[in-house]
């Protein structure tokens with residue numbers, strides 16, 4: 001019998017009642033390994049009501065107790081890290097070492113939340129007016145929701161839930177229906193860490209559940225991470241319903257390599273950042289901008305490395321790159337190689353050839369690493385997010401041309417520059433229109449005490465995610481103006497309150 005993946009609401013596994021389910025594949029074999037319940041709007045509503053009840057008590061729990069729960073959760077996740085990495089790998093397809101890396105980066109956000117107390121302090125002004133003091137306090141929003149993508153089933157939920165819960169909110173998480181088990185396991189571990197029932201709920205689903213979240217008046221704020229088209233929809237519908245929304249979208253991250261860069265260092269970085277997790281990372285490098293004379297040696301150095309990458313199942317410790325998440329996605333990614341050739345680019349390494357995937361089960365959703373040279377703006381392989389192991393090379397004459405390319409692209413998530421020239425770096429970071437910049441670092445995902453977010457079509461809303469921006473997003477400020485007059489000094493005064 002096929003395994004069922006149920007919702008986790010009010011501290012318990014809850015079978016779905018909608019009668020709708022979706023398949024969860026093992027991407028390395030192509031088999032359906034489980035079915036996930038897809039929630040109806042009514043099921044989402046029921047979870048929100050349970051979360052609201054739990055939040056009323058949770059917000060009254062002392063900050064030190066909330067912090068203690070975070071510390072226990074952090075310890076439990078750490079103890080279960082191998083099991084969690086294997087779980088992510090089994091449904092997503094990424095190799096287990098990569099899944100462990102994702103978990104470690106997610107855990108940084110829990111560690112940040114363990115130390116959240118100082119960030120929840122308010123301000124105090126004594127004697128703003130005679131005998132009058134003012135102070136601000138931060139309070140949680142209530143019930144908040146998260147909608148997450150398939151590509152980081154552990155890290156992206158942790159970007160959201162650690163801060164939201166530590167701030168005193170209750171959370172309804174709608175993970176990707178493609179790899180939903182990691183979220184349920186995180187919720188179980190939170191329960192084991194002492195989080196009261198109903199503070200963290202996992203509701204599985206598709207568009208029906210997402211739209212129910214966006215419309216539910218009981219949800220105060222929505223954090224979304226996924227593709228740009230859906231991010232725009234979530235932002236527009238959620239804000240129209242009066243919610244606070246942060247919606248992170250897709251990306252096309254350029255790595256600019258200047259002529260003075262070390263070719264081998266740049267090639268290693270490009271290969272690691274383009275093909276890690278089979279390119280299914282929002283911060284993956286998908287375009288190398290080779291400036292001037294470095295182009296030919298750099299393309300040769302990258303091409304030489306690709307046949308050596310070991311493609312195989314995520315559970316194989318010797319595999320470096322696993323399959324893609326579904327057959328449909330693999331076919332879509334592969335279709336760009338035909339389109340690129342039709343549009344006049346040169347497919348230097350074609351990942352569709354079986355020799356590049358010798359360790360892979362032919363039924364699995366594999367695609368070898370591909371390299372496309374001679375790419376220009378206007379080609380679909382350049383303009384669109386592919387989200388797979390396809391790296392494009394655009395050749396530019398100067399640093400200015402390279403910056404202009406990055407800035408003209410609709411996405412603005414991350415970018416990187418490889419050079420030994422500090423002046424060039426300074427100009428690049430000053431002028432480039434992206435939210436996150438790497439200097440000789442190809443995947444500049446900020447540590448948890450900074451915040452994460454792109455610009456342009458990579459982010460809808462003002463708020464970046466996690467870190468200090470996450471605390472701002474999940475709290476609202478109340479200002480109290482207070483007078484404790486001497487009883488004898490009290491008088492009636494119909495004038496507008498002054499401060500002098």
Ligand code: NAD
Nearest residue numbers: 148149150175176206207210226227230248249250251282
């Ligand atoms: P996706 O947009 O297909 O799905 C994201 C979430 O939206 C899922 O929970 C899904 O169930 C839901 N969803 C899907 N279609 C919907 C619809 N029509 N209406 C309402 N909800 C819908 O994204 P994905 O394929 O799971 O993830 C990959 C995408 O996420 C890529 O575009 C990648 O760049 C992006 N991403 C961005 C970041 C970032 O930080 N900017 C991080 C990770 C992933």
